[in-house]
Amino acid sequence: MLIKLIPEIGHFALIVALLMAAVQAVMPLAGAATRRPLWMAYGQPMAVGQFVFIAVAYACLTASYMLDDFSVANVANNSNSLLPWYYKFSAVWGNHEGSVLLWSFMLAGWGFAASLFTGNLPRDMVARVMGVMGMVCVGFLLFILVTSNPFERLLPNMPQDGADLNPLLQDFGLVVHPPMLYMGYVGFSVVFAFAIAALIGGRLDAAWTRWARPWTNLAWAFLTVGIALGSWWAYYELGWGGWWFWDPVENASLLPWLTGTALVHSLAVTEKRGSFKSWTVLLAISTFSLSLMGTFLVRSGVLTSVHAFANDPARGFFILMLLAITVTLSLLVFALRAPRVSHKVGFNWLSRDALLLVNNIFLVIMTVTVLLGTVYPLILDSLGLGKISVGPPYFNALFVPLTVLMCIFMGLGSVTRWKSMVARDLVRKLWLAGVAALVIGILMPLLYRGEWNLFVSLGIVSALWIVLPMVRDVFDKTRHASSFFTGVRKLSLAYWGMVLGHLGVAVTIVGVTVVSNYNIERNVRMSPGTTVEVAGYQFTMTELVERRGGNFLADTSILQVHRGDSGSSFTMRPEKRLYLATGMPMTQVALRPGLFRDLYVAMGEDLGDGSWAMRVQYKPFVRWLWLGALLMAAGGVLAVLDKRYRRATVTRDSKVAANRETAREVAV
C-alpha cells in the first residue's frame, strides 16, 4: 500500500520543502534587518530541513523509476521495463522535470553545506546568506510545483510499459555529465548569496573573501568537469567526432564558466589586496545570472537539441521571469550598495593586480562575444526579423585571437608580484622562457608534420608561454631551500592549485590546436573486403554482422586495423543500433583511444548492396582537451584544500594567525 503512495509522498515532501524555503527566505533577512537573533537563527535549521525533504522527494522519484511505476507520467515517458537498472537510475535526470528536481536537490545541498560551515562569520552575515539562498530555492521549488511536477499521475489509464529513455542518453556520459554541470551552476548560488549578503550588510572584508573563495573554486571545478564531460560525451556519442560545436546549449554552460573564471581570479585580488571589491561582487552576480540564463535557454525549448526536453511556453516564461527578477533585484542592490563596499587601493601598472584585471577584461569580452552570438539569433527571431543562425566560424574568429592575447598576460600574471614589480626583474625572470617558447613553438609543426602552420605555432607558443615561466618560478621559489623537496613542500597548496590550473589551460590549448589542425577524416563507402588507409593505419572491413542487444538491434561491422610498419593489429566494432521501444536509430562509435591519438570509426548509413558509408577519423591529441580540463578542476580543488581556509573554519583564534600568514604572503 505504501509503495503505491510513493509519488504522493514525494509530492508532499516537495511542498513541505517549499514552505521551509519560504520561511528561510523571509525570517533571517527580516531578523538581520531588525536585529533579532531569534529570527536570524531560523536560517540554518530551515536549510537543513529543506535539504532533507527535497532528498525525500528525490528518493521517491528514483524509487518510482526503479519500481517501473508507469502510472507516473514522468516515468512512463522516459523509462521502460527493459532498461537496465543503472539507466533507470540516471533516467531520473534525463528529462525536464527530473533534472529540475535534481537541480533543486543540489541547490538545497549547497545551502545545507553552507549552513554547516559558517564558522566565524558574523551572525547577521550568515542570516543574510541563508535568506538569499532561501529565495533562490523558493523560485526553483515553485517552478517545479507549478509548471513541472515530476509526480504527475497517468490515472486511470496507465500504460503497460514506458516509452523508453532517448537512446542518446543511455550512456555513462549522461550518468555523470548533468550532475557535475548542475553542481557547478548551482554552486555559484552560494557565492551569489554571499555577494548579495555583503552588499546588504555593507561589509566586504578579508573574512568575506576568505569565505567566498573556497565555495567559488569548488563550484568552478565542478562546472569545468561538467563541461568537459559534455564535450567528451558529444565526441563519442554523436558519431561525428566533433568535441565542441558552439551549439547554444554548449555556450550556455561556457558563459558562466568564463565569468566564473574571472570571478575566481578577481576574488584572489580582493582577498590579497582588498581591491576590486565591486568588480568581484558584480562578477558573482553575473555568473549566477548566466547560470540561470543557461537553464532558461536549455529548458525553455527555444532551442532544439538533445537538451530541450519539452516545448512548454509556460516553463520558459517562468524561468525568464525568475531570471529577470534575479538580475533586476541583484543589480538594484548593487547599484544602491556598491559605493559603500568599494575601497581604493593603489597598484602599479606592472603588478599581478593589474595583469589579473587585464585578464578579467579579456574573459568578460569573451563572455560578451559568446553571449552575442548565442542570443542574437533568438532575439531576431522573437522580433520577427528573420531566422538566422550564427555558425562556428564566428565564434572561432573571436575566441581564438582573444585566447591567444589572454595567454600573453597569463604567462606574465602567474609570476609577477602583487602591488608592483620592477620591469627589469620581470624581464630577467622571463626572457629565457619567452625565447624557448617561441623557438619550440615555431619549430614544432615543422618537426611534427614537416610543414609550417601558423595556428599550430601560435597554440604551442601560447601553451609554452603559460607553462615555462611557471616552471622557472617554481625553481626560483625552491632554490633557497635545503633540498628541492623541502622547498616544494613549503609552497602552499593554493600556489600548487594555481600551477595545476594554468597547466590545465596549456594542456587544453595544445589539444585544441593539434586536433583542429591535424585531424584527418575520411568518409568512405565500405563493404566486406574494402581497405582504407588513414594516417598510416589500414582499416579493413572483414565482416558485417547483425546482433541483438538488451533493448536494441544492431548492425555491427568488424574492422581489422593494421599499423603499416609495426605490424600490430587490432579489431574495431562500430555499430548502428535500432532501439526497439522508440524505433530510433543510433550510431555506436568504435574508439581506439590513446594519449597522442584516437582512432575513431563510425557507421554512417546503409547504402544497400551490402556496403555502408563509414566515417574513419584520426584525431591526434584529442584526449588532451579533457585532460586539461581535469587538471584545471584538480587545481581548483587543491586551492580549496589550502590550510588557510581550514584554519579559518576550525577556530576563531586562528584568525589572527591566518591574518599574519596573509601579511607574509603579501610581503613575499
Next chain:
Amino acid sequence: MTPKRKQKLFVILGLVSLAAVAVGLTLYALRANINLFFSPVQIAQGDAPMERQIRAGGMVKEGSVSRDKQSLDVEFTVTDYVDDLEVYYSGILPDLFREGQGVVVVGELQADGRLYADKVLARHDENYMPPEVAQALEEAGYSPADYQAKAAEVGQRLDEEGVPQASEY
C-alpha cells in the same frame, strides 16, 4: 599629470581600445557568418542569394533520394509541397534522415538552381513540417494548414513502411 591620473588615463585608454577591437572583430565576424534560412517557396521566388552560404529546409520528397553507386554522392529533393529544391551532397547523411521527414541543409545555391550542401541536418518534428517552413508558406500567401496535413500524411505513411521489424533480423 599626477601618477594616479596617468594610471587612470592608461586604464581608460586600454579599455577603450580593447572594446574597439572587440566590437570591430565581433561585427566583422557576425556579418561574415550569419546564415539566413530559406524555404523552397522562397528560393523559387528568387529571394535567396546565390553562391552565399544559406540554410534551407523542408521535407525530403518521397522517392527523390538517389545515391551514386560508387561514391558517397547523393541527390535528393527538399519540398514544402508547393515548390521543390534539388540538393546535392557528398558524405554521410544523419541517422534520422528519411524520406518524408524534415531536414535542414546548409550550403550554397548555384546557377543550375541546385543547392550544394556542406551539411545536412535531420530535423525530426512531430508535425513533420518544421515551423519555419510553415511560416514561410504563410508569408508567401499559401495557407499552411493544407500543406502541413499533406506533410503529415506522407510522413506518417513512410514512417510506417520504413521502420524495420524485429522479425527481419
